[in-house]
Amino acid sequence: MPLKSAAVIGLGLFGRSLAKKLAELGAEVMAVDKDEALVEEIKDFVASAITADLTNEKALIDSGVCDAECVVVAIGEGIESSVLITALLQKHGAKKIVARSHSELHARVLTALGAKRTFDPEEEMGKVLAEELYAPDFVGRIRLSTGQEVIEFEAPKPFVGKTVQELQLREKYHLNIIAIKRRKADEENQFEINQLPRPGDLVLSGDVIVAIGPQDAARRFEAVLAEGHGG
Structure with a gap:
């Protein structure tokens, strides 16, 4: 509440x-x-x-x-x-x-x-800034008390044009995609949200992907993005 x-x-x-x-x-x-x-x-x-x-x-x-x-x-x-x-x-x-x-x-x-x-506040802000600098492609993250983490990140180039199934985030990184946010045409910072996307749904340039998984899995995925991979 x-x-x-x-x-x-x-x-x-x-x-x-x-x-x-x-x-x-x-x-x-x-x-x-x-x-x-x-x-x-x-x-x-x-x-x-x-x-x-x-x-x-x-x-x-x-x-x-x-x-x-x-x-x-x-x-x-x-x-x-x-x-x-x-x-x-x-x-x-x-x-x-x-x-x-x-x-x-x-x-x-x-x-x-x-x-x-x-x-x-200074310590917590320092941690947030460090994470943003380390993984600038990440839009946001929420840590859950269950040990899971929800992450948002803009689709990197290797993801663009692939389907949700082809990304294999679960198989490769133990992350599950729970939503894809797509910017509305001519409306800055406004998104259409595709909740629980289907395996055949395409990822387009500029899409923001929302995924959930164990915190250690999210960290490993951050490292992959930071290195410019992810495909």
């Missing part, structure tokens, strides 16, 4: 971006920071924005952040503050706490205090 409500604590560049995007996606967002200027900057983009120092237990209770379906502690500086706020959120019954970490030790402490997930 989509997230219905969220509270974002800490409105630095990352926190503001997160709060705005969640609101844009349809969640009811409460944005909180002790800096009034940052709160003023975001108030028109979210359901509510309040100025408060949530290291103060009474302020945290009065703010109502614990009523949100998910609370994100997005504080960019001040490890002590993020630790204290996470502990107070857990104490007062926050349903799901996601917290920004600055080191492996910080992440372990936050997890021990009740954070369901920790993240380091």
